Amino acid sequence: MAKGATTPDEPGSTWRGSVPDSGAVVDPRGVVLALSMGTCRLLGYELAEVVGRAAKRLLAEPLPAPVRRSCAERENWSGPVTVWRADGDSLLVTVQGHPLQDTAGDTYWFLTVVSLDQAGVPSASGGALDTALFKQWALEQLPLPMALYDRAGVRFEVNAAMTRESGRADHDLIGWPMGQSASGQTLAGSQGVDETLRRVLTTGDAVTTELHGLGPGGTAGRVWLLSLYPVRDPGGQVCGMSAAAVDTTEQFRARRRLTILNDAGLRIGTTLDLGRTADELAEVGTDHFADFAVVDLLDSVLRGEETAAGRNNLLVFRRTAQRSVLPGCPESVVPLGATYSYPEDSPPGRALAAGRGALHSARDILQWWEESSPERAHSIRTYGIHSLMAVPLRARGVTLGLALFFRHRAPVPFEEDDLRLAEELGARAAVLVDNARRYGQERATALALQRSILPQHPALHHPAVEVASRYLPAHSSAGVGGDWFDVIPLSGARVALVVGDVVGHGISASATMGRLCTAVRTLADVDLAPDELLTHLDDLVLRMDREETVDRPDHPGDLSGEVGASCLYAVYDPVSRRCSMARAGHPLPALATPDGAVRFLDLPTGPPLGLGGLPFEVAEFTLPEGSVLALYTDGLIESQARDVDEACDLLRSALADPGRPLEETCDRTLRDLLPDARTDDVALLLTRTRALSTDQVATWELPAEPSVVARARGLAGERLAAWHLEEASFTAELVVSELVTNAIRYGSPPIHLRLIRDTALICEVSDVNSTAPHLRRARLSDEGGRGLLIVAQLSQRWGSRHTRTGKTIWAELPLPPAQEAS
Template identity: 60%
Template sequence: MSTNTGAVEKDEPVDERRAASVNRGAAAAAADAGGLVTAWSDAARRLLGFEPGDVIGCSVADLLAEPLPVDALRSLAEPDEWSGTVVVQHRDGHLVEVRLDAHPLLDGAGAVHWFLTATVPEPAAQLQKWALEQFPVPVALFDQDGLAVSTNSAMEGVMGRPSRDLLGRRVGESVDGRRRLPGFEGLGDAVQRVLRTGETMPYEAWLHAPGEPREHAWLVSLSPLKDNAGRIRGLCLAAMDSTEQFLARRRLSVLNESGVRIGSTLDVARTAEELAEVYTAHFADFALVDLLESALAGDETGAVPDAAPVFRRTACRSVLEGCPEVTIPVGATHGYRKDSPQGRVLTDGRGLFHAVDEAGRRWWAADSPDSVRSIDTHGIHTLLVVPLRARGITLGLAILGRHRTPEPFDDDDLLLAKELAARAAVCVDNARRYTRERDTALALQRSLLPQHAPRQAAVEVASRYRPASSRAGIGGDWFDVIPLSGARVALVVGDVVGHGVQASATMGRLRTAVRTLADVDLAPDELLTQLDDIVLRLDSERTQDAAEEPPSPGEVGATCLYAVYDPVSRRCTMARAGHPVPAMVTPDGKVSFLDLPIGPPLGLGGLPFETAEFDISEGSILALYTDGLVHAPDRDLDDGLAMLRRALGGPGRALEEICDGVLRSLVPDRPADDVALLVVRIRALEASRVAAWDVPADPSSVARARALACEQLATWHLEDLGFVTELVVSELVTNAIRYGGSPIQLRLILDTALICEVSDSSSTAPHMRRARVFDEGGRGLLLVAQLTQRWGSRHTRTGKTIWAEQALPTARAENGASGTVSDTGSSRGAVGGGGEKPLARR
């Protein structure tokens, strides 16, 4: 059979094929079992110049200029068909290279004869043959049945078998034909699909060919071979080793994946765990992350400590459940010697990988004998160590190992491990910086919030603050309970726009401003108006102070709710600036949200605020909160308010229990925004602890006022406070008569202190001054200020009230705080008559 005869019909008879070969110029000869020429064609005469009489009876070997190839000798011995290139000698002495095809024939006695054909390859055909044979890409040709009919030497090398062992086999079929090679199943199916459809098909595979030491990535091109009529006669398979390109794509894919998986939270430990997870998911059998204690403590020098550095095991991950390779648990501290691989990487800042040989075992044994036992137990054969460095600061080390993967680490693995470590180091550094800033902001925030509720009888207080856990940082939520004059109390909840230290600092300034304005006894709407001006000034100052990229006006803002509760009248006055409405729980456990007009958030300016008054029964509960409690990414405001209603409901519950239940129901473990919650139970001041009298605008009424006050002190068993109380009543009532206007009222309140109030219809507030030596007046308020705890004035709807507070004796103060009094009646009436003389000037 000659190779230059073109495609041969499958059902063409052998004799016809041979005759066609001779007719197309192929030289033919025959030889017996001993290798002697028995027939010689005319074409053979023209090819070599020998007449039939010259060669018949001679050995075929005498015509060869070179010995037959080894595979030809093997075919002669079997016997089997053979084809190949040989060099023969022409009669005139020159050498001729021919393609020889040898076909064994059996005679009637069973003896083997050989039919030989020889052709001189055309130059183009010879080049094609050489190109296919020497082409570095593995190539195989298959017939219509998917059986291999030809392979080149590159394919033989990949498959680890000579061509004769591959011919007649399907893709992936073993030499004995009894089994399929693992990994080749998909490729075999692809070959059958191309033979069936006639369409060229690319195929990518990651498999271990029998002639290769390890798995490779192959890009296989499957092309159908067709005759002139377009009929599919076979298939050409060319396989390109794309391992380098595949690994490069995989490295790029891993790096892209790491951008999503590593640094998902601003938590140092979680970031280290994510790095270890990426390592073990792609090219390591276990991974450890050790961070320097100095870096975690905030060292910014970037220098490795001269003394033995201390590491904290931060994360570990393994392909084996439970990380059995790890001998130092997560959270434990340990160290490495400077001459160990870990110490060298820490000092040099360059990663390395090394086989676990005797030198490596000695290093590990010196640092941790348990590590050597783990290496031997799990068969760890290669280790890789890379540093974690970011912004010039050494943060720690990542240690990787292989025991289930047979291939050791290589340079590509080291490059990828270093790149992942560099990316993770930036995330770790961001996380630790964020943690430090968050701790600072949280400490500032907590220091600015009230540490404990002040002693007062108006309300019982419980509160909670939960900082945000998002990347935005701590917000500016705050709450406050401010004692006011007349046994009243102010309740405040606010929320500053923004997060971080700046928001906490702004919150502190606003809280201080609210306390200052509350001391002036402003009404809720007036206080919010003043606070709005303060926010506008803060925003203006921030805009002017910004050296680069100044913030836009309006970036400093806040919401606030301010309420004043009077336990005597049991009325609560409220106003809000863009803040959520408060909730009220009645003594029977029913929950409602107060109908409080909403005002604009602080910082807009120019818009009014409205107040609303509510009569609140004793034992009711008010819940004031910031929007982080009811707002959440996974629910809308209505759902949040409904959940709050359910969490607050129920009679007779303790305030601490209510706070815990609200947070448990509405606030996740990692809230997206800060949450401030202030819950108060309303108390009423008993009528027996309040005494009030109307005072005529007559100087003679001063004495009567002093007398009534002393009588009330006797009822309350506070005779020890009589002298100072007489002086205070005399001074305040006298000033009201002289400089105020009717109606005038004197009121005594027994709370945590003894409160003396005198009200009149004038809006002119008194001012304390220092009297000169020869002045007859001007010393009264100075004496009041020196003899009482504090004093002041507040404006009312009908005028003003001057008040002064005296400290109670210790026992009485405790009774006053607990609400215990000795008399159940109240004193109300008019001061006048009786002929009492006014208090003499002292």
């Protein structure tokens, strides 16, 4: 025992008997939170000297081992404790400890001094006080609401804090079971505790539970942490129960706020669709704190435009989403999709003008809507709407819309905490709406750029092929990609077929696609072979990649490979029916022949564009007339819905009928292969090959002699007469004469002359010299140098192309009007 400690056995001891009005509350850190006045008098301290200090500083001796063990296990305990008094003496008392747990799992301790000796406790005047009276004082002055219940669960004692929290007098509470009062009404927040009370009295286990209800007067929602403890007699039998409550409303609201915000983070903004985002905001509102919610977005935002005022400088809104706890949202008087404006003096208008949320009671909103919108006033009365929150949706300084939250089922009106929560939800939703708006604008821009580059009617009447095509952008969540196709007329009635796919999505991918598409057309115009064209295209992609690296110096490290693409380039000649093609990292083309067989062409694999230094190989195929050649991007056959082999089988099935109209085949192919949610763009180009008949082509081999020019003119004139093109004979013979003369003078034998009649008259002269001709303007004193200038002025197009054995100079002449029409 500590030196100077007094006990009931010591003669002359000042403190004797039981100790009423003696209690304290200690938090999980061991700090004294509350102290009864009786304890202050017992120890001789002022309240401010103890509250807020560590409880162990009052201990004159360490706690007994059984007490420490009970504290560690969070169990009720009772035992002797030696404490310091203010005068420096120690005092031995018997203390009972009761653990109180909150929802976070932290343990508070409620401590009471149960005895000093059997004689009583002295008063301030030195006389002994009645022990029962002392205990009553302790219970009354304890700041925590407490109540005592007998074995039948009937309340027989409450303290003043309990009467204040329940809003009822003590005589209205005593003599009634938990949750009931003398008035016969159920006490606020006590629903569902009967079963808990019976369990404590039956099993003897302490229980901690959370109660929700209304505070005094029913004006605000309150939450209490209720701890129920059995009271046992000396024989260990449960003879009653004590209950202590801690007001945890603020902690509960903070947890609820975090829970709602976390839920909103998961549920709002799951897509980049404006309507879906607005609906998700309304749904979260009605699921957690509102009975009816509407979201109105500016009509200009939904149209992808910048915010603009409508008539009379009023913002025009469109009802985008509405949710209610009642089926069908009967509270609404504005249908989804309708447009309207809020006057500046209306509750929503004032919130919009202020740029922050506002709370309104039923009287406020009725007063305005009675005059301006009787149908809204009727709805407010019909459904008993009594509270409104108007929250502007603003992001990056721009007003995007307005969210309105109503209550009519919940009896408690909205509070400032609800408004702060709604404003935070509105701020988050506004950022998501703005992101969706900006993405929609970017997507529209990328699509416009994409469609302006893609051929709208690709060579529908080309003599070499019949064409059908489709381009489908990815769904909005994935973004517009860089897929493209093209059909490019070439010299000699030939045609180039191109399909490509740029890595990435968005405007950047569309811009890169535009540059590549233009480059392919330029390179095709000089009649490069497929492998040479892909080599030049590969160099272009490498330069673009280096340019992007220079333009983004803030990105450290090697950025090579940021720009990349795949491409397939094919050239089809309707005279020979030969098709030469090469690919750069692109899927294999499919060929359906007139006999119904479908196969994927064995085309050598080439590296994707942008790697550099690796060669491309050309493969040639002879295509029967009427064959269908399918070129496509990987978005057609690659998806999460099925593997590539299954998609290829479906493509074979879709192409199995080569006689079907190409437009129908396009539709069936996309319907059979594409999933509902596309994550990549799809480009599909179908071509049915044509062949020029032998009577449309005439070819001669000529010796390299000057005298052969006259013969060439005669051969050309005879063929034109057979084709009934006498009107074009003079011009055609002159062009043939100049081309043959140029080949004899600057080329190498053998020399070939070829005439092709289709939508135009094509004159071609070939030799084995690879030197390309150059157009120049001859001086007055020059005897030559005017041949190609004459050819250029007489023809609608002319040019030269390299072949495997040399070069070909060609010119296209318009047909006479009658022949052209036929």
